[in-house]
Amino acid sequence: MHISDHVLRCFLALADAGQFTVAAERCHLTQSALSQMISRLEERVGMQLFNRDARSVTPTDEGRRFAETARRITADLDRAIADLRDIATLQAGQVALAVVPSLAVVWLPQVLQQFHQRHPAVRLQLHDQSSVRCLELVRQGVVDFALNSQPGTPHEMDAELLFEESLYLVCPPNHPLARETQVTARSLTGLPLLHTQGTDNMLVRTGKGMRGARRALYEAGAVDSGFEVASLATLAGLVASGLGACLAPESALPQFSLLPTRAVRISPRMMTRPIYFVHQKGRTLSHAARGMRELLFRSPRPGSVGASTARARSKK
Template sequence: MPPNISTRQLQAFLALDECRHFTRAAQRCHLSQSAFSAVIRKLEEVVGARLVERDTRNVTLTSEGTLFAAVARTLLADLDAAFTDMGDFIARKKGRVAIAALPSLAASALPAVIAEYKRSYPGITVQLFDALSDQCLQLLRQGKVDMALTAPGASLAEFATRTLCSDPFYLVCRHDHALARKRKLALDDLAGCELIHLAPSSSVRQHVDQLTRGIAVHHAGLEVEHLATLAGLIGHGLGVSLVPELTLFQFRSMDLVAIPLDTDVVSRPILIVQRKEGALSSAAQGMLELIEARLRSTGRPRRESLG
């Protein structure tokens, strides 16, 4: 077990080493001479060696005292550096924050937030993992990220969650599609549409399957992993698709139109997900506050030309 030595004792001993005089060293430490002498005696007891040679005129260090003075300076310097680092972490001058987010968020809304955060706290390292919902939760479970921004799913019971924003759904089609001129669509308007789907593992597909249950939509036979592929297929007249608002930036390179679905329930919540145990670091808390300030909103339905 390491000896129980206080910073007060170390500072007193180093003051004595520098002043080589008990009275002046005691004054520097704002102690009476008797109290100061007691501190030094106690330190010698803990160290188990005589550190100081005393006489009526001057003070000299023993060989053990000379060695201990070097140790004391190192200990105090390390302690000061540790507290400086801690202060930097608390003040968000240093640190790390890691976020897992759905690809639609990672590519659209989060870059501006991260850029703003980095301008305010340039010393903090920010990591962003763009992943599907299950992968986001696995990263959180493994402790690799501080928070996840994802859609609701079946694996959330072990986490703390709250809604960040609502992501309404749009029909994306070519400009010459029969529905392209409508400003809003009811779910029944989708009857007869040839739908191109995203992969069943995606949160988008899971919501679309729920939305279209009981509606006579047709499966176009095309099922893809990536939104860029989806845009290309729609652009060549192979079908239409239902996608959330946060993904619309992926469809701007084609001559396409996005039309909102006219019902409040046609949206997927975007959740902030955290581990239930443990508090966020100062750096992560700052990022969370900025995300909530910039992204906590509800999308407004609007017909949008994407060409």
């Protein structure tokens, strides 16, 4: 007798049900057909696998041991089939991702366009949120992963460094620093800065380690202007109107290039912004999400395409 997947599943159905009648229904067999199958299986393995009486059927010691192996075999087969189906779902499927708003201006749309061209039937769901909210969406299982400046806590998140991007001081054309080629800590001393509400949550890498962006700016000598807004678009408008300067990651520069502003690079030795690929620890990414991850890690970082154009425009 050939011990097929079907035979193993019928054996497990009987071991779980404890009655031929119930197990036969689950296996879509007649009771006599199931009984004959189990008898042939016992002949094949050379020992009795079930104790039988008028009311119930229970596995023997050998039957229980065989059941453990049978469960592993069927589970492995199910996983193998699921993996193949995951591959096929690139013809359907979905990728849900959360991202901090600055990355959603130019850089990420370019990556998503490439992915959509390769896999047009895969549905893409994008949540542009604050860094704190991005982590919440990962934690809640709403998204497959997040692109975030915060890596999350190690016991619940897996975080891979995707890239580090430069930071810029964006100011109106008549600002004292507008003609500088690079901003240092000395340049920021006493300088009032505008902020978005996300500045507190944006982590930057400094010579003193990881810091919240606002704290890092104050440690460098900048002061609070008293202006705080919710969106990059509003921040760009305030800067263009001459109300002050602000900190902006390179990926956000296209948002400012639409208005009369200038972007001056902050010394990389002073601070940069890391961006992490963050997903829930212990949760396996779907095949579609893995495909998106591979494309993200292969793509040029911000500044090599869109942001460089924005810098050129902002300095005109």
